[in-house]
Amino acid sequence: MAKVNHTKFAILGLLTTECRTGYAIKQMIDQSLTHFWKISYGQIYPTLKALVEEGLATVSETTQQGKPDKKEYHITAKGDEVLKSWLHQEITDIPTEKNELLLKLFFSRHQLPDKAIQHIKEYQRKYEEQYETYVGIEEMINATLSHAPDANFWLITLDYGKRTTTSIIEWCKATIEQLEAK
Amino acid sequence: MAKVNHTKFAILGLLTTECRTGYAIKQMIDQSLTHFWKISYGQIYPTLKALVEEGLATVSETTQQGKPDKKEYHITAKGDEVLKSWLHQEITDIPTEKNELLLKLFFSRHQLPDKAIQHIKEYQRKYEEQYETYVGIEEMINATLSHAPDANFWLITLDYGKRTTTSIIEWCKATIEQLEAK
């Protein structure tokens, strides 16, 4: 099975929202896709270029008053087709993260238990923070974008983040308790 | 902040278990670390070589009867020190996965709702499978390795996998229900 470059489709998909420039795409990713898809400029601009070369998008350069020139990208009919066929395609692999905390815990026999607990506490703190940002985004969507056609799906991805984050926080609490009992 | 190559430490850590060869390390990773750390041979062998060059491990070639030659690696005192200092070091970033399902859902406005539901159902099936493998490994540890010095920490990493997997399955159920109601 040939590997698919999903990032290409992420950018193609963002062109179906109000995002028109590389800069706007980056902003959207940092705000709304960051918990399941991150991309840097170093990938966005070359990908946009490639999209045009493949006929999936068009560019038009516009000069702005007071702001730098920008390139506006628009998805083509062919691009829309390609996006839809990708959406239709089955998902083959479930994601695997590299988890530094679990790696350290795996070898924690070589470490003072207190240090392990400290690592977990810090991890918990970070996820509690993350949970709060999810809630914040959720409130923002509900308040200002609830009738946007994408809103329901956005809330679904946020719910995923909230649920997994909650379960991680619960694991932190249970594990700290267990280790402290020793 | 300079980036750390954690994979190096994963291998160094595995040398403190009974793993002595690149082959054995690969097996251990595939069995026990796979849900939070994956490595291929293409990285294991060069890393082992580098470890020796840095004085963190030693090699000795042994000829075996009936089996191919192998190289046995042993961690050095310096390697042990380096491992411990890495374990002590604070964890800076929490992991971020690239999630193809969430990416597709994010753009699901362009897709028939039935197809989205189908993707989620398949995702759920995969995580239910994954949950079962976690339970299997847990039972194996409890049955045969429960007094190993690492056992408790191994069970902790498995609990992490079980809890997050459960929350994903719950999200799948809730999301399917919500989408089917429309």
Next chain:
DNA sequence: ACTTACATGTAAGCGGTTACATGATTTG
């Protein structure tokens, strides 16, 4: 005077996978 927002792009490098290459022995 400084920072932030807007805006685009490239080159070097890193971590990693995949495919390839080789080969003996055991098990079904």
Next chain:
DNA sequence: CAAATCATGTAACCGCTTACATGTAAGT
């Protein structure tokens, strides 16, 4: 007779980040 297990290694390639390079205008 085929497949699996044991065992080591490399080269090509890929996706991606980081650092660098450049510049205007508005707000603090």
